[in-house]
Amino acid sequence: xxxxxxxxxxxxxxxxxxxxxxxxxxxxxxxxxxxxxxxxxxxxxxxxxxxxxxxxxxxxxxxxxxxxxxxxxxxxxxxxxxxxxxxxxxxxxxxxxxxxxxxxxxxxxxxx
Amino acid sequence: xxxxxxxxxxxxxxxxxxxxxxxxxxxxxxxxxxxxxxxxxxxxxxxxxxxxxxxxxxxxxxxxxxxxxxxxxxxxxxxxxxxxxxxxxxxxxxxxxxxxxxxxxxxxxxxx
Numbered sequence: 001x002x003x004x005x006x007x008x009x010x011x012x013x014x015x016x017x018x019x020x021x022x023x024x025x026x027x028x029x030x031x032x033x034x035x036x037x038x039x040x041x042x043x044x045x046x047x048x049x050x051x052x053x054x055x056x057x058x059x060x061x062x063x064x065x066x067x068x069x070x071x072x073x074x075x076x077x078x079x080x081x082x083x084x085x086x087x088x089x090x091x092x093x094x095x096x097x098x099x100x101x102x103x104x105x106x107x108x109x110x111x112x
Numbered sequence: 113x114x115x116x117x118x119x120x121x122x123x124x125x126x127x128x129x130x131x132x133x134x135x136x137x138x139x140x141x142x143x144x145x146x147x148x149x150x151x152x153x154x155x156x157x158x159x160x161x162x163x164x165x166x167x168x169x170x171x172x173x174x175x176x177x178x179x180x181x182x183x184x185x186x187x188x189x190x191x192x193x194x195x196x197x198x199x200x201x202x203x204x205x206x207x208x209x210x211x212x213x214x215x216x217x218x219x220x221x222x223x224x
Binding site: 001039041043048049050051054060061090092094096099100101102103104105106 | 147149156157158159162170171172173206208211212214215216217
C-alpha cells in the first residue's frame, strides 16, 4: 500500500498569515498521462470531509482561490494564503493512483 | 442536487455483522463510483472500499476478509456489510461519490 505522511503545522496560525501543509507519498503519484493522483480535503469540526484540491493542483468547485496545491511526484504542499476562521479543521491528503486509496494522518490547523 | 445519506444501527454487538445503507440522489450509480470511508473517534480517515459504476468492487486489504459492498441501482442504494465486528470498528462511516460529494456519516458503536 502507498503510505501517505503529513507534516504538522506550527499552531496556532495568526489570522491573515499563510500556512503550508506538507504531504509525502511512499511512491510517485505521477502517472504516465502527466496527471498526479493526489487529493486534499478539509474536515471542519463536526463535519464531513470536503474536497479542496484534486489532481494535486486543481481546485474543486466553489473552493476559495486562497487554497493552492503544488508538488512533485512524491512531495506535495497545500498552501493557504491569508488564513481565516473558516479554514480551521483537519487537512488530509489522499492518493488515488492505486487501491487501497490511502489517506495521510491529517494536519490540524488552529487559528490564533 | 447530489446527495448521499448513510443509515444503519447506531449500536452493534461485538462479533456481529454491521449493515449500512447509502441512499443517493442527484446522480446514477451506473455512471458513478461510490466509496466507503470510516473514521474512528478522534482519529483519521480510513478508505474501506469502492463499488464502481459497472458493479465491480475493491476493498482495503486489511478489511477484505470481513467486508462486502453491493448495490441496488433501482433503489439508488449502496450497501456495506462487515462481519465479526470488534470495538476497534467503532467509527463514523461515510459514503462518498468519487471523493467530491460526501454523506453526513453515521456513527456506529460496537459494544455489548
